[in-house]
Amino acid sequence: MRATKTETSLRREQILEAALDLIGAEGVHHLSITAMAGRVGIVPSAIYRHFGGKDEVLDAVLDCIGKRLSENVRKARKESLSAPQRLRSLLMRHAYLLRENRAIPNVLFSDGLYAGHPARKKRVHDIVTGYLEEIERIFEEGVREGSIHPDISPGTGATLFLGALMPAAVLGNVVGIDIDVVAHAEKTWPILERSIVVDRPAAGSRIISRIDNGESP
Amino acid sequence: MRATKTETSLRREQILEAALDLIGAEGVHHLSITAMAGRVGIVPSAIYRHFGGKDEVLDAVLDCIGKRLSENVRKARKESLSAPQRLRSLLMRHAYLLRENRAIPNVLFSDGLYAGHPARKKRVHDIVTGYLEEIERIFEEGVREGSIHPDISPGTGATLFLGALMPAAVLGNVVGIDIDVVAHAEKTWPILERSIVVDRPAAGSRIISRIDNGESP
DNA sequence: GTGAAATGTGATTCACAATTCACTTTATGC
DNA sequence: GCATAAAGTGAATTGTGAATCACATTTCAC
Numbered sequence: 276m277r278a279t280k281t282e283t284s285l286r287r288e289q290i291l292e293a294a295l296d297l298i299g300a301e302g303v304h305h306l307s308i309t310a311m312a313g314r315v316g317i318v319p320s321a322i323y324r325h326f327g328g329k330d331e332v333l334d335a336v337l338d339c340i341g342k343r344l345s346e347n348v349r350k351a352r353k354e355s356l357s358a359p360q361r362l363r364s365l366l367m368r369h370a371y372l373l374r375e376n377r378a379i380p381n382v383l384f385s386d387g388l389y390a391g392h393p394a395r396k397k398r399v400h401d402i403v404t405g406y407l408e409e410i411e412r413i414f415e416e417g418v419r420e421g422s423i424h425p426d427i428s429p430g431t432g433a434t435l436f437l438g439a440l441m442p443a444a445v446l447g448n449v450v451g452i453d454i455d456v457v458a459h460a461e462k463t464w465p466i467l468e469r470s471i472v473v474d475r476p477a478a479g480s481r482i483i484s485r486i487d488n489g490e491s492p
Numbered sequence: 493m494r495a496t497k498t499e500t501s502l503r504r505e506q507i508l509e510a511a512l513d514l515i516g517a518e519g520v521h522h523l524s525i526t527a528m529a530g531r532v533g534i535v536p537s538a539i540y541r542h543f544g545g546k547d548e549v550l551d552a553v554l555d556c557i558g559k560r561l562s563e564n565v566r567k568a569r570k571e572s573l574s575a576p577q578r579l580r581s582l583l584m585r586h587a588y589l590l591r592e593n594r595a596i597p598n599v600l601f602s603d604g605l606y607a608g609h610p611a612r613k614k615r616v617h618d619i620v621t622g623y624l625e626e627i628e629r630i631f632e633e634g635v636r637e638g639s640i641h642p643d644i645s646p647g648t649g650a651t652l653f654l655g656a657l658m659p660a661a662v663l664g665n666v667v668g669i670d671i672d673v674v675a676h677a678e679k680t681w682p683i684l685e686r687s688i689v690v691d692r693p694a695a696g697s698r699i700i701s702r703i704d705n706g707e708s709p
Numbered sequence: 710g711t712g713a714a715a716t717g718t719g720a721t722t723c724a725c726a727a728t729t730c731a732c733t734t735t736a737t738g739c
Numbered sequence: 740g741c742a743t744a745a746a747g748t749g750a751a752t753t754g755t756g757a758a759t760c761a762c763a764t765t766t767c768a769c
Binding site: 303381384386391399400427428431434437441443445446449451452465466467470471 | 518519520521522598600601602603604607608613616617620621643644645648651652654655656657658659660662663667668669671676679680682683684686687688
Binding site: 277279280282307308309319320323328329 | 755756757758759760763764765766
């Protein structure tokens with residue numbers, strides 16, 4: 276049965292979505308023109324009516340993911356909360372985003388996408404560093420407003436933040452261990468908060484000093 | 493020039509190492525019989541004198557990585573330190589291991605290896621869960637001996653621990669952001685420790701109660 | 710209605726990687 | 740030294756997925 280003719284702008288959406296689904300389910304490695312076409316309900320060669328080739332599809336996938344991530348940060352930054360609360364907000368947004376878009380970790384942390392593809396590798400690099408910088412900015416603001424421990428450098432903080440979500444996202448998706456990212460984020464936040472947030476404006480120094488020796492009788 | 497005849501037990505080692513190097517540099521996706529052979533200095537078809545095929549090589553790679561990881565845990569567990577100190581020891585060992593074996597994250601967190609390969613996927617799953625369970629055990633011991641916050645479930649703790657290393661390992665390797673895993677681990681530990689270790693036997697409850705509202709002024 | 714443009718289709722080509730195989734060379738025990 | 744088994748080689752085979760192309764169908768403006 277012949278597929279009904281559909282204009283490119285719509286087909287592109289369908290193909291993109293198919294690609295995201297397939298990547299989410301099977302990883303970048305298993306994404307093939309044939310599989311995308313099958314999911315959309317057209318024949319493989321028809322893909323070339325809407326994309327120049329597989330590379331162009333992958334670029335679109337990357338674009339899409341980059342946009343969703345930065346959109347997420349944008350929303351979190353708009354909220355006029357304290358820095359730690361904005362971090363919490365971003366953590367939860369991130370968790371929901373990852374739950375809905377299982378392709379994201381597969382795309383960003385998989386080699387299949389950019390192996391031997393410097394340009395695309397750079398784009399992934401830019402997306403991730405851009406995201407990290409936004410988190411760093413929140414940390415800096417937190418330190419300035421006195422709500423975040425000054426002994427945490429923004430870079431370390433951002434990496435720490437990423438580490439709070441990554442295991443759940445990566446394990447759940449890539450390795451196939453079933454973890455609810457949102458539930459995990461909710462459990463993790465209080466602990467992360469404990470290591471980031473200044474206890475009381477005055478009491479911070481006591482905590483810092485404890486770390487120097489790490490002993491207690 | 494013909495390669496010098498070398499007995500299988502040694503060649504297998506060479507091929508395995510070549511595979512690990514290639515995976516570390518380019519990812520699982522780019523590992524080919526031809527590339528391995530080239531690196532060892534033999535012709536592709538010669539690989540089949542020593543391995544049944546590519547799958548057998550990948551299984552060996554997985555075996556090797558699994559062994560190195562569990563060896564690492566074994567060493568850390570042998571040390572008669574407090575639970576937090578054993579965690580620290582494991583974190584640092586882990587960091588060194590990852591620095592020397594850039595293939596590890598690429599293998600464990602990449603789809604190329606086990607996509608459509610249930611048996612191998614299960615092995616990766618077993619390696620990761622086995623590792624997590626060991627970490628959980630250290631957390632349990634810590635809670636029992638009173639050195640680790642009892643409000644951290646072993647599962648959350650283990651995931652938290654993994655999250656302390658993952659960003660550095662994955663970003664450094666997969667995404668191509670240069671992070672020294674060891675330096676990162678050293679910077680991260682004090683912060684992780686702060687959220688895990690009981691401050692003083694008596695003061696813990698104060699910290700816990702603060703988390704309930706999250707306000708200070 | 711009609712024709713041009715857009716979209717869909719199936720056959721085909723191409724490149725590349727895994728694997729097999731008949732044959733050659735090397736090492737080693739005797 | 741020599742027979743033999745182990746290891747190496749290059750050519751040929753096979754499989755797979757991306758990409759192309761000539762042709763068919765649909766849509767839509769006129």
